[in-house]
Amino acid sequence: MTDKYENLLNSCVNVLRSCKKFIETNIDDEGQQQHLNILNDIAKSYCEEDIEHKRCQAAIDKTIDYFSINSDNDFTRQVEEVYNDFLNQEDVNNDYKQHPIWKRINRPKKSEANVSVDADCSLLVSQVFQPPIDPITKKVIEDPYRNQVCGHIYDYKTILNYMQTTKHAHTRCPYIGCNNNNIQVSFLEKDDQLKDDIEDYLANNNAH
Numbered sequence: 001m002t003d004k005y006e007n008l009l010n011s012c013v014n015v016l017r018s019c020k021k022f023i024e025t026n027i028d029d030e031g032q033q034q035h036l037n038i039l040n041d042i043a044k045s046y047c048e049e050d051i052e053h054k055r056c057q058a059a060i061d062k063t064i065d066y067f068s069i070n071s072d073n074d075f076t077r078q079v080e081e082v083y084n085d086f087l088n089q090e091d092v093n094n095d096y097k098q099h100p101i102w103k104r105i106n107r108p109k110k111s112e113a114n115v116s117v118d119a120d121c122s123l124l125v126s127q128v129f130q131p132p133i134d135p136i137t138k139k140v141i142e143d144p145y146r147n148q149v150c151g152h153i154y155d156y157k158t159i160l161n162y163m164q165t166t167k168h169a170h171t172r173c174p175y176i177g178c179n180n181n182n183i184q185v186s187f188l189e190k191d192d193q194l195k196d197d198i199e200d201y202l203a204n205n206n207a208h
């Protein structure tokens, strides 16, 4: 359920990013801002939707805990009442500009100063950005997860597979020269920005 939700949301955000790119390249100055405003309204509503979703999900989880078999809580209370109590206790953080979705849509362009208006943008992007290569498969990483301990990037499926097949109790970071000898899934964090860059890179390079 959670995966489905995350995947759907991710697809929506990617569509928005494509739209934004299209607006920026194909619509001239006057119309452009107008379209970008509409797009930002949609991005804002995605953020608010997600904030509310996470708030409700947290309250649902706490409600399930409340009624779990081994607890001493008052089982005569109505589920809805308990849920609403938990929901009201959840922080209401409406700062959509701090939301990862907003940041993905509105992050500043890299090396914007170096890009001249007349240049072939797709060519420039592919020259500026070099996608990370997975140390195990030697292929371009498509689903980047960053190790919060040593900072190295892996392809998610590859590193999970690698951790399962390693003979030792601890998995060493597969990057040569890295002294991190204990990789754990909980230390891996998805890098959405890098993923966006890689997707752009692959789209541009397949086009040539």
Ligand SMILES: [Zn+2]
Binding pocket: 147, 150, 151, 152, 173, 174, 175, 178, 179, 180
């Ligand atoms: Zn490392």
